[in-house]
Amino acid sequence: MTYNVAILGASGYTGAELVRLIATHPSLNIVGLSGNSKAGMAMADVFPHLRHLDLPTLTTIEDMSFDGVDLVFCALPHATSQAVISQLPTxxxxxxxxxxFRLRDPAAYEKWYGKPHAAVELQKEAVYGLTEFYREDIKTARLVAGTGCNAATGQYVLRPLIAAGVIDLDQIVLNLMAAVSGAGRSLKENLLxxxxxxxxxxxxxxxxHRHLGEFDQEFSAIAGRPVHIQFTPHLIPANRGILATTYVQGDPQVIYDTLNAAYADEPFIEMLPMGQAPSIKHIRASNFCHIGVVADRIAGRAIVIAALDNLTKGSSGQAIQNANLMLGLPETEGLMLAPVFP
Amino acid sequence: MTYNVAILGASGYTGAELVRLIATHPSLNIVGLSGNSKAGMAMADVFPHLRHLDLPTLTTIEDMSFDGVDLVFCALPHATSQAVISQLPTxxxxxxxxxxFRLRDPAAYEKWYGKPHAAVELQKEAVYGLTEFYREDIKTARLVAGTGCNAATGQYVLRPLIAAGVIDLDQIVLNLMAAVSGAGRSLKENLLxxxxxxxxxxxxxxxxHRHLGEFDQEFSAIAGRPVHIQFTPHLIPANRGILATTYVQGDPQVIYDTLNAAYADEPFIEMLPMGQAPSIKHIRASNFCHIGVVADRIAGRAIVIAALDNLTKGSSGQAIQNANLMLGLPETEGLMLAPVFP
Amino acid sequence: MTYNVAILGASGYTGAELVRLIATHPSLNIVGLSGNSKAGMAMADVFPHLRHLDLPTLTTIEDMSFDGVDLVFCALPHATSQAVISQLPTxxxxxxxxxxFRLRDPAAYEKWYGKPHAAVELQKEAVYGLTEFYREDIKTARLVAGTGCNAATGQYVLRPLIAAGVIDLDQIVLNLMAAVSGAGRSLKENLLxxxxxxxxxxxxxxxxHRHLGEFDQEFSAIAGRPVHIQFTPHLIPANRGILATTYVQGDPQVIYDTLNAAYADEPFIEMLPMGQAPSIKHIRASNFCHIGVVADRIAGRAIVIAALDNLTKGSSGQAIQNANLMLGLPETEGLMLAPVFP
Amino acid sequence: MTYNVAILGASGYTGAELVRLIATHPSLNIVGLSGNSKAGMAMADVFPHLRHLDLPTLTTIEDMSFDGVDLVFCALPHATSQAVISQLPTxxxxxxxxxxFRLRDPAAYEKWYGKPHAAVELQKEAVYGLTEFYREDIKTARLVAGTGCNAATGQYVLRPLIAAGVIDLDQIVLNLMAAVSGAGRSLKENLLxxxxxxxxxxxxxxxxHRHLGEFDQEFSAIAGRPVHIQFTPHLIPANRGILATTYVQGDPQVIYDTLNAAYADEPFIEMLPMGQAPSIKHIRASNFCHIGVVADRIAGRAIVIAALDNLTKGSSGQAIQNANLMLGLPETEGLMLAPVFP
Known part of the structure; x- marks a missing residue:
């Protein structure tokens, strides 16, 4: 069975990545594309790499018909999204x-995003979209909130460790390197x-960084007490990829075993052998996340490193993984593309 | 129906690209991988980006069984290839x-490659693998010789123009930019x-450049007279992609119309609108070739630019396109992956 | 003796490059910096790499005093420059x-820049700033017009060959690769x-491309007849550098000898041995231009390739070379910095 | 007064960087260059960017005369260096x-480098070359041991803080990003x-990482007790630069004030305003080190980030800074080159 989908905000990088992935997805059919600033343009003129596809012309959201549409991917800027989603057919x-819709607590939203939430009821309804940990809720959800790309990476490292109680919750340092596509297609001098x-x-x-709102919410809920990590992102000269180097205090082998057990059956999370470390070069343009654990020379300390592609597993790939679940499709459908190397 | 394939020389970039593409190809199944210098290693240790796949361990060619194998991709170095293929089961x-096996004339082979060909009979049998122009021969071939990546790019520009007699055959300049993966995984100082x-x-x-042997062979055959172009490749700091900027003398609109007609039904060759030019950024990791034509300010001259990915359309994607034909599969099967951008 | 200089438009890349070079120039002293959109800011906040220098705060041009200033570098956008220079103290x-002020003919200016020149008298007075060929005029000039960076590169290849009459004037193809800093610090999507x-x-x-106006003017003047070359620039993913690959028809050894003789005494133009070719990697951040000549396999044709740094030899280094001459300083003063590699 | 210097190991990146810097150094004159694997070659053939210089031909060390030589820069591989230096004229x-010669304790040398030191007497004599902290000893030293490039960066952050006792010595995480030139010109697959x-x-x-030997030696000496930090280097796709992100526990303002006081009079160490952070883009090809301090959201924790160029301040620039002191020259002579941006 084929489902009709529309993409709102298709003129940004995550929109383009959705189109790229859906192009070879056997059960999804793109019937609408919006991009307000580029309404009326062909997708091939906005993204020439999609030239070979037969795609709808970009429209405004107002001009888009949702008749016959099963699912909408909303790749709009923050704040715009809540206004638009409030008006969509139910x-x-x-x-x-x-x-x-990532932060469940309206006060947390206001703290991190600087203004009150304008769709509090929807915020309550939304399911947090970290598939591996919210899978059952996502299957029955109407509205799923995709995670921050950095937030996803850090959680793949830390959630099982916090849940298992195997690390010191007050000594967590998450040092992260992010490629530039995570900043979007916006015209900023530092992105030249x-x-x-x-x-x-x-x-x-x-x-x-706003993704700390997600870390605080999720880690504190798991631990049953406030957890605040240290988190420093860095921008590196690469297109795609996040590498999260995480310094934790606990027994390295226990840490490895905990992660290994947590992800044993996960189709997209690959644990490296103990002592090996991943590279963003090896997950590019794919929905896979590679995780490695190395013991530090100081007893009782470990470094856990995770790598994923911010546009795929960190955003649009995750979105399709969730859409598959919401539509009753196999979770991995359309997403088993191997990473591109070199 | 599924066909069993083996890849000889799987530890190089074109070998890895074959595995990447076959990973989501519905009708091909990898049953053997050779890599003499890395025999005994798991593919995940040679190419960590393929870690999620269940692949055969690398063996030597000698240890590989070809029972039940339908088709072999031979991604070995030049000269090694003819020795190995001579010994393969028929x-x-x-x-x-x-x-x-790209050059039909043994003398031409010796001129460009510096030694006599060691498998002249096979050389006669081999079909030149530029799919769009040798499609019917490829369908019934036992041995197909993949083209040079630069040679493919230049031919997509020039074959239809030479065939139609619409350009001056003595004034062709092919200026080409090539990304570094075309040089392979060899340890050379200038590739650091x-x-x-x-x-x-x-x-x-x-x-x-040895690819001139292919240009000379093909263009002279089409023209029915010797054709020698000027060809200068350049190395640029990018991973994948070839951009061929071709200076030809002839009527620009006729040139455009000729190419447009030639490629109207081709699934992987995309003509841009007259006056537009392609970028290697827009075909990356895909089997597509983008071609643009621009009129020069000097009357009777045009610039034709083609872009393709050297590892995909220029090599491993082309190889699978040919394998599809040889096995009676749809030509595009497994190859409609959209380019990766950004 | 020390001379006081001011830089108008110091918040762009060529402005910053002027400051970088003057920082270790023994005879120039920066007394004023303008940058209208960033007036009031410290240079260290606009260009943190200049943090260690004791520099004037950025001002508007209106607020700048020219008392005691000997020479002004004007690194303003096109069109703005003529308006500002008209108002400067004489x-x-x-x-x-x-x-x-690069094009002497007002009609040519209007053709290439799309509007009439607003300071025709100054345009007549200006000396074209290609130092090696206008050295004597520059020494006594009040206003020197820096060349286009692509225009400089192409002229280093072609001027001596046209002057010596050793190439076919109707078959010149200049294929050029340019790094991104040549496009300036402007916020454009394609520069992300x-x-x-x-x-x-x-x-x-x-x-x-507008630099063709310079090629036409200069080459036609040298040849004593109209000369129109073909010129195609390409953008490549590098910060600095221009590589001009020039296809000419003439005797390769004569071409080499002609260039070698022309540049024998030039301090910044380095001829490579016959048959060798330059790389932009080897002239980065320096005022040197490397030139190589290679014979084509087709008799009577040669490829001449020149490499220089667009921001240094192509712009700000050239400007200081000219300023040295105008102030009676040694031409090479402050400019012998070796290229940065790797 | 001019001093004659020779460079042993001039065919590597640090050797080339020494030549680049000495090219415009007013008091140093290169009279000998060795490069055993490239003996007999002109420097221009090994490093074309140095083509404009009049340099000695590369020789073997055995063939080099040290008559009239005042100072030798020894840029040889580890282990080779101690053998060669033992034989040099005194x-x-x-x-x-x-x-x-970085590690004073022979046992520490053997621990980190895997074999006994072969020149223990010289090891005792050698002065550790971190100029800002060993300045007086360097002035009178005969043998100065240049620091590791990562080791230098980390020490600029941590030495003043450990000395002042303002951070927790048991909770130091040094997360470092290093550009690829730090790995040298060796032919390794992962450097392609x-x-x-x-x-x-x-x-x-x-x-x-072996630079931990330097950290342990220096920090423990300063603290008067064993200090072991956590240190994880990362390789990033850039040519030059080290960015050290250091997580320390202590009062952020006290930390800032301590560093600010320590470096107030240093010509090459630039403190950024409190709350700002450096980039490797802003120190490229220079001898400057930029340091920034930011308070974490967790009280009592700070992030201190330092940036320097591994080939300049981390290696060859440091070497010249030390040579200046050893020869009685001004410490900054020849080293005030502004960073290259962009």
Whole structure:
């Protein structure tokens, strides 16, 4: 059976990545594409790499018909998303890729995003979209909130360890490197090729990155007490990929075994042998997450490193994985594309 | 129906690209992988990006069994290939990705490759693997010789124009930019990241690149007279992609119309609108070739630019396209993956 | 003796490159920096790499005092430059890095830049700033017009050959690769790291690039008849550098000897041995230009390749070389910095 | 006054960087270059970017004359260095860039480098070359041991903090990103452009990197007790630069003030304003080190980030800074080159 989907915000990178993945997905059919600033344009003019596909012309959201649409991917900017989703027909299943419905607590939303939430009822209804940990809820959800790409990476490392109580909750350092596509297609001086290539720098240092809202919410819920990690993202001169180097205090072998057990049956999470470490080069353009554990020379400390593609497993791939579940399709359908190397 | 395939030389980039593509090909099943220098190793240790796949361990060619194998992809170095293929069981269909069987004339082979051909009979039998132009022969071939990646790109531009007699055969300049994966995984100083990034330079300048043997053979055959083009490849700091900027003398609109007609029904060749030009960014990791035509300010001259991915359309994707034909499968099967962008 | 200089438009890349070079120039002293959109900011906040220097705060041009200033570098956008320079005190020597005074013929200016020139008298006075060929005029000039960076590269290849009458003037193809800093610090989608890295494409194809105005003017003057070359620039994923691959028809050894003789005494132009070719990797961040000549396999044809750094020899280094001459300083002063490699 | 210097191991990256810097150093004159594997070659053939310089031909060390030589830079591989230096004439001042004389304790050397030291007397004599902290000893030293590039970066962050007793010595995490030139010009698969570009990964994870020997030695000496930090280096796709993100526990403002006071008079160490962070883009090809301090959201924790160029401040620039002191020259002579941006 084939399902009809629409993509709102198809002129950004996560929108394009959705189209790329759906192009070879056997059960999804794109019937609508919106991109307000580029309404009226052919997708091939906005993204020439999609030239070979027969796609709908970009429209405004207002001009889009949702008749016969089964599911909507909403790849709009933060804040815009909640306004748009509030107005969508209620028969639609929705996977939202923005930050708008990730935080369950309206006060937390306001703290991290700087203004009150405008769709509190939807916020309550939304299921957090980290598939491996919310799988059952996602199957029956109408609205799923895709996670932050950094937030997903860090949680793949830390959730099982916090749940199992095998690490010191007050000494967690998450040092992260992120490729530039995570910043989107926005025109900012620091995203120019001339500014970023041959460079590397930290940003949102000291605990100001919004994905900390997700870490705080999820880790505290698992631990049953407040958990605050240290988190420093860095921008590196690469297109795709997140590498999360996590410093934890606990027994390295226990840590490895805990993660290994947690992900034994997961189709997209690959544990490396003990002592090996992943590279973002090896998960590019795929829905896989590679995780490695190495013991530190200091007893009782370990480094856990996870790698995933921010646009795929960190965003649009995750969105399709969730859509598959919501539509009753096999979870891995359309997502088993091997990473592109070199 | 599923066909069993083996890959000889699976530890190089074209071998890895074959595995990547076959991983989601519905009708091909990998039953053997050879890599003499890495025999005994798991593919995941040679190419960690393939870690999620259940693949045969690498063996030597000598230890490989060809019972039940339908088709072999031979991704071995030049010269090695002819020696190995001579010894293979004759029931096998073979797609060779090396240069060994591209040139029909033994003298031409010796001129460009510096030694006599060691398997002249096979050389006569081999069909040149530029699918769009040798499709019918490939369907019934036992041995198909994959083209050079640069040679493929240049031929997509020039074959229809030479055949139609719409350009001056003595004034053809093919200026080409090639990404680094085309040089393979060999340990050479000029392929180090520190040497190549932030650099760009020509190589094999002045008509010494071996792919000229293919150009000479094919273009002269089409024209019915000797045709010698000027061809200068350049290495650029990118992983994948070839951009061929071709300077031809003839009526630009006629040139455009000729190419447009030639490729109207081709599934993988995309003509851009007149006046637009392609980028290697837009065909990455796909089997598509984008072609654009722009009129020069000097009347009677045009610039034709083609872009394709050297590892996919220029090599391993082409090989699978040919294998599909040889096995009676749909030509596009497993190859409609959209380009990866950004 | 020390001379006081001011830089107008110091918040762009060529402005920053001027500051970098002047920082270790023994005879130049920066007394004023303008940057209208960033007036009031410290240079260290606009360009953190200049943090260690004691520099004037950025001002508007209106607020800048030119008392005691000997020479002004004008690194403003095209069109702005002519308006500003018209208003500057006449005691100032001026090196303009914009396109405003490169074309002597007002009609040519209007053709290439789309509007009438607003300072025709100054246009007549300006000396074209290709140092090696206008050295004597530059020494006594009040206003020197810096060349286009692509225009400089192409002229280093072609001027001596046209002057010596050793190539066919109607069969010149200049295929050029340019790094991204040549496009400046402007916020354009195609200059984003995510759009440009791993990409390569032609632009201004077919004879529309404005630097053709300079080629036409200079080459026709040398030849004493109209000369129109074919010129296609390409953008490549690198920060700095231009590689001009030039296809000419003439005797290769004569071509080599002609260039070798022309540049025998030039401090910044390095001829490679016959048959060798340069790389942009080897001239980075320096004022040197490397030139190589290779014979084609077709008799009577040669490929001449030149490499220089667009921001240094192509723009700000050239500007200082000219300023040295205008101020009576040694031409090479402050400019002998070796290229940065790797 | 001019001093004659020789460079042993001039065919590697640190050797080339020494030549680049000395090219514009007013008091140093290169009279000898060795490179055993490339003896007999012109430097221009090994490093074309140095083509404009008049340099001695490469020789073997055996064929080099040290008559009239004042100082030798020894840029040889580890282990080779101690054998060579043992045999050098004793009138020579020596700056060694290898790891051979960094560790004062022979047992520590054997632990980290896997074999006994072969020149224990020299090891005792050698002065550790971190200029800002061993300045007085360096002035009178005959043999100075250049620091590890990562070791230098980490020490600029941590030495003043440990000395002042303002951080918890048992909770120090040093997460470091290193550009690829730090790995040298060796032919290793993981250093190929195709393997490294678009990638990022940790290496020597868990406390196995040899620069930990330097950290342990220096930090323990300062603290008067054993100090063991956690240290994870990562390789990133850039040519030059180290970014050390250091997680420390202590009062952020006190930490900032301590560093600010320590470096107030240092010519090459630039403290950023509190709350700002450096980028490797802004110190490229220079001898400057930028340091920033940011308070974490968790009270009593700070992130301190340092950036320097591994080939310049981390190696060859440091070596010249030390040579200046050893020869009685101004410490900054020849080293005030501004960083190259973009």
């Amino acid at each position: 028969h639609l299943k929705i996977v939202d890729l923005s930050a708008d 090729h001339a500014e970023l290539s041959e460079g590397a720098h930290g940003y949102a240092i000291g605990g100001t | 029931h096998l269909k073979i797609v060779d990705l090396s240069a060994d 990241h520190a040497e190549l990034s932030e650099g760009a330079h020509g190589y094999a300048i002045g008509g010494t | 005691h100032l020597k001026i090196v303009d890095l914009s396109a405003d 790291h995510a759009e440009l890295s791993e990409g390569a494409h032609g632009y201004a194809i077919g004879g529309t | 009138h020579l001042k020596i700056v060694d860039l290898s790891a051979d 452009h195709a393997e490294l570009s678009e990638g990022a990964h940790g290496y020597a994870i868990g406390g196995t």
